[in-house]
Structure formats: C-alpha cells, structure tokens
Amino acid sequence: MTDHDLPILWTFRRCPYAMRARLAIKRSGILVYLREILLKDKPAEFVKDSEKATVPVLKLPDGKILEESVEIMLWALKQNDPDDWCQVLDAEAEYSKLFLTELDGAFKDALDRYKYASRYGLNGDEVLGYRSIGSAFLQRVNERLDKHPFVSGQRQGFLDIASLPFVRQFRIADPIWFDNQNWDPLHEWLQQFLESEQFAVIMQKFKPWDSQKGDGISF
Numbered sequence: 390m391t392d393h394d395l396p397i398l399w400t401f402r403r404c405p406y407a408m409r410a411r412l413a414i415k416r417s418g419i420l421v422y423l424r425e426i427l428l429k430d431k432p433a434e435f436v437k438d439s440e441k442a443t444v445p446v447l448k449l450p451d452g453k454i455l456e457e458s459v460e461i462m463l464w465a466l467k468q469n470d471p472d473d474w475c476q477v478l479d480a481e482a483e484y485s486k487l488f489l490t491e492l493d494g495a496f497k498d499a500l501d502r503y504k505y506a507s508r509y510g511l512n513g514d515e516v517l518g519y520r521s522i523g524s525a526f527l528q529r530v531n532e533r534l535d536k537h538p539f540v541s542g543q544r545q546g547f548l549d550i551a552s553l554p555f556v557r558q559f560r561i562a563d564p565i566w567f568d569n570q571n572w573d574p575l576h577e578w579l580q581q582f583l584e585s586e587q588f589a590v591i592m593q594k595f596k597p598w599d600s601q602k603g604d605g606i607s608f
Contacts, residue, residue, distance in 0.1 A: 405554030422605030
C-alpha cells in the first residue's frame with residue numbers, strides 16, 4: 390500500500406493527546422498507518438505535514454491534515470462509533486463543552502506546571518498551587534463518578550477517553566500523594582482503565598518510524 394491508501398497517524402506513545410486519538414481510532418475500527426516518532430528527533434516528513442510539529446497529527450488520504458486530538462477523535466467516531474461514545478456530547482452538550490474546555494485549558498495548564506516544574510522554573514509553593522488547581526478539577530470528576538459509573542454517564546464515553554490519559558499523567562507526578570487522596574470513585578475509574586485491554590493495545594511499544602522501511606505500522 391502507499392500513503393494514499395490509508396490515513397497516516399503521527400504519534401508519540403506517552404503523549405496523552407496522542408493516547409486519546411489512538412483510543413478513538415482503535416475503537417472506531419478505522420485502519421491507519423501509525424508512525425511513532427521521537428519528539429527530540431522529529432522526521433522531516435512529520436514537520437512537513439504539520440508546521441506546529443506536535444502530536445498527534447492525522448494526514449488523510451486526500452492530503453487534509455487534522456492537528457487537534459479532539460478533532461481526530463471526532464473524525465474517527467463520526468465514521469464508526471460502536472459503543473456510542475459521542476452520545477454524551479449531545480445528551481449533555483453544555484456539561485461536555487465545559488468539561489472539555491477546563492480539561493484542555495486550566496487543568497492541562499496546571500498539570501504541566503505541576504509535573505514539569507523545573508521546566509517552568511517554579512518553586513515548591515508554586516508547584517503546590519498548581520497541584521491544588523488540578524486537584525480541584527479532579528475533585529469534581531470524583532463527585533461526578535460518585536453519581537455515575539463513568540464521567541460520560543452509565544457507560545464509558547467520549548469524556549472518559551478524552552480525560553483518562555491526562556488523569557494518568559497527573560497521578561504519575563506523585564503517585565503516593567495521588568493514591569492517598571479521598572477519591573475512591575476516581576481511583577477505581579482510573580485503575581479500571583489502566584488494567585484494560587484497550588489501554589494495553591494503544592500503549593504497545595513501536596520503534597520510531599523510518600522512512601526507508603515503508604508507510605508505517607497498520608494500526
């Protein structure tokens with residue numbers, strides 16, 4: 390096959406944005422060429438496809454480029470959504486909009502500064518401040534999960550898939566502290582995801598894409 394037969398997904402295994410894109414694509418059943426990259430050694434072909442050069446990036450067979458992870462998720466699920474993951478986006482449109490805005494805005498901003506404090510030159514008090522901002526969001530997620538099995542409602546859905554990779558990252562910053570928080574529903578929700586087959590599948594380790602070895606890995 391050539392590049393024109395399947396979409397090409399540029400990705401990096403540990404990036405939470407790329408994780409949620411892979412989760413949606415895999416569940417949709419749409420086949421893509423997966424091209425794993427190293428962020429410190431980005432292929433020229435990747436930079437050519439996307440000047441912003443951040444993953445994930447999806448290149449469609451007609452040459453169209455999708456550069457936002459939520460956009461990629463919707464592209465895949467609008468074609469095939471076997472578990473009705475997008476149902477919550479219509480059933481609770483206002484809640485979904487506010488949740489995704491805070492997730493990708495204030496929470497992600499706090500997460501970055503909490504997890505990568507040295508990168509931002511932050512002191513201890515500043516780091517704790519950002520942890521508190523992130524924790525406030527997670528407390529609200531926990532309250533939602535205390536009333537529903539999933540953030541999306543009775544079944545796993547778009548809001549869960551969009552947020553779980555980032556909650557996982559927040560935990561990684563300080564697992565002992567995180568696990569000691571009184572967030573039993575949230576802990577169960579996250580652990581269920583981390584032990585799931587869907588997570589194992591999208592976290593397979595692949596060697597970085599080499600232009601000399603073909604289009605990529607069928608995923």
